[in-house]
Amino acid sequence: MATLTALPEIAHPHIAHTPGTCGGKPRIAGTRIKVSLIAREYEQDGLSPHQIAEAHPHLTLAQIHAALSYFYDHQAEIAEELEAEAATLASFI
Numbered sequence: 001m002a003t004l005t006a007l008p009e010i011a012h013p014h015i016a017h018t019p020g021t022c023g024g025k026p027r028i029a030g031t032r033i034k035v036s037l038i039a040r041e042y043e044q045d046g047l048s049p050h051q052i053a054e055a056h057p058h059l060t061l062a063q064i065h066a067a068l069s070y071f072y073d074h075q076a077e078i079a080e081e082l083e084a085e086a087a088t089l090a091s092f093i
Contacts, residue, residue, distance in 0.1 A: 010069075014066035033059065039071040
């Protein structure tokens with residue numbers, strides 16, 4: 001019987017985690033655009049990568065796709081971040 005092995009960690013060179021920048025949350029390197037923002041615009045708002053690039057003209061499609069790749073590799077982490085952000089916003093309403 002074959003056994004499943006864990007996949008190796010995938011490198012995401014366009015993604016940075018820096019303590020003190022965006023709360024240490026994953027973001028597109030060289031920017032303050034968090035992966036969670038790109039994920040929300042794609043998943044919840046229904047924007048295509050090209051529409052996201054139009055909304056953030058300083059980002060390349062490669063950076064946007066890297067953010068989406070990171071999101072899909074870390075869905076639980078990003079979903080938790082999005083839920084926390086939504087709860088924070090709801091507390092102001």
